[in-house]
Amino acid sequence: MTASPPRVAIVGTGVIGAMAAWQLAARGAEVLAFDRYGRGHDRGASAGESRIFRTVYKEGGSYVPLLRRAGELWRELERAAGRALLTMCGGLTIGAPDEPDLRAVRRCAEEAGLPHQILDRTGAAERFPQHRLDPGEIAFLDPNAGVLRPEPSVQGALAVAEAAGARILSYTGVEDLEETSAGWRLRAGGQTHAVDHLVLTPGPWAATLGPLAAIPVEARLITACWFAAREVAAHRPDRLPIAIRRHPEAGFSCFPALDGVAVKIVPHHLGWPVIDSPADLPRSATPEFAQAASAAVARLLPGLIPQPVRIGTYAEGFTPDEHAAVGPVPGAANATVLTGFSGHGFKLAPVFGEIAADLVLRGKTEHDIAALDPRRLSRNSQRSTRSS
Template identity: 45%
Template sequence: MNTEKPATQKQIEGEQRRVAVVGAGIIGTMSAWQLAQRGHSVTVYDQWNTPNDRGASAGESRIFRTLYKEGPEYVEFIQRSGEKWQELESAQSVHVLEWCGGLTIGRPDHPDVAAVLECADELDLDHRVLDADAMRNEFPAYGVDDDEIGVFDPNAGVFRPELAVLAARNESIRLGTTYRPYSEVLNIRPLADRVMVHTADSADAFDSIVIATGPWAAELSGLSAGTIFNKQLVGCWFPAADVAVHEPSRMPISIRRHPEGAFSGFPCLDGVGVKILTHHLEWPRIDNVDSLSRFVDPAFVRSAETAVARLMPGLDPTAVRVSTWTEGFTPDGAPIVGPSPIDDRIVLAVGMSGQGFKFSPMVGSVVADIITSGASNDALDIMNPSRFTTGASS
């Protein structure tokens, strides 16, 4: 990207703008939907098709939760995202979010369990605290020790991420968005009166650009090296002896914290098994996203199998399917959403740090607000790009 910062172009609220969205995962497609709703002319570029299994919007299932251990400042943002998810489902007549509830399981003094309880109490959020006997009776899919509890979040659920991306894509297309799959953006060049997007086949002029490139964000974002780094995520699927006990109607999503294993648990969506995403081993960093390995270090698979054998009594502790994908992380674990330090006609929506899927509709809404009027009342300070830059627009 050309780093010379030209004079900015004044934004006039209500004016239709030509907007390019680079990246067609869940953040890019949600941004396209929200921009098209506001009447802008939107073109979405992706180096692959959309959806695909190469970025962060993959893996069969994702979690929606509102009792948020990451901090109460996110909760209203997440709640409003839930409303927009329902709006999208209604507009497209699809079902992508199963409201199965969610559990945080562990000893009461574990930091993540304590943080969830503190969030619920501070914001007076609906929840239940179950002791070990109540957990075994109500949610038999999860094995618990006598000194553990489960904190139940009724406003939680499980996504089908690939279908969610399709829904956002299709709704944005219905509203006039154009998609250009298999069109890798090679360069973004700000000029005085326009911003150019260069691919191998064309150079196109736009008024504004959205960078929503997920794990590839470092290449076009204009952020300094190290601001976004990528990790390999590994999901393992385990067959259930009794599938009915592990379906969304009886098995909530979970954040599990135990001395012998930590993981996210996802109910059975394929009629066969449960997905486990381990947390107790450090996810390996990836220098080159394009070389993401589809082969997994056996230590990760064995760690998941060991945790399942100890903590998931209804599953065969043999991983029958293993999948990898990748995500971009920031040093503080919060996303980057706001104007670029290079040019405020370029809006960043990157570095989701494993959090972004659930609140992607509100990220898209904030992006659309910024492009439409220069600011958003819904923007969260914790996501402001200026925390990593100097001279960035706020």
């Protein structure tokens, strides 16, 4: 007699839940995936036209194997979904040579033996005149970097999961979760479902789920602004890499024009404030924020018209140490959590989907995720606000 496939409920189909649904369904689990909103919606962390993929990782060389595997899985998903999701356009980190992120990418590239180039101010001006560098600043080029399309990625992963048998229940918020002797019972959309295993991928909504009470995840507001390019051709991905710009007055992440009109920046230097709940997300920026973003563009991106043509606001879940919580839910059985990706989880999402499937189906994974163990967070209280 063959055992019946495990029934797995996924709570949240942002990019992490969507990838978990894909990987679990592809490996034979009976998947029920719930989300309060629609596929690829813009209220959480997984929307806004573009996301950075990079391989030289300022957050630490221990991520490099995960990034390599994520890169392979992005291509696999593109094939399965029949959509282009990742465009390799290279990635710049720009700033003073002793700026912490510049030091971190150099260290990571050297330690992991990753290809890279360092351009001085003159070299950067010749090759990437879209960026204005101050005297003494440098540009670090990671050739294995690119730009991802978030909404098609989420929708593509869910479509592939569905084709493999997953049930995707959009506009169906999970209202109640109860551990039972056989697994979990959950209430959603007026119905009760019994499953063997729970995968919690609620992003910035983590604090609203009872079983995650011990894991400190703050919801923060991240605002993106789009600026029209004077000459769009010079700002498309074939000429403009993604960039992380460090500057004392005007730091931001910068994304090439994908819509044929505008370059996106996500300002860092204005802070990413904590919000009480993603449900309270403001739908635009204050005039003061827009003016400060304009000033950053006028100072450092001379090819853009420095008034935003579009502004988008998003919520993201941050842990105190700005590394995700990935692993068994502390104090519960048959439950796995993946949350708190702290502004840098998108590029890694497919490998976290694979890890979720490993943990549910095999109780272990070969990927090294010891540093992401949710149990570490109750002991850690350091805070800051950056990334991408």
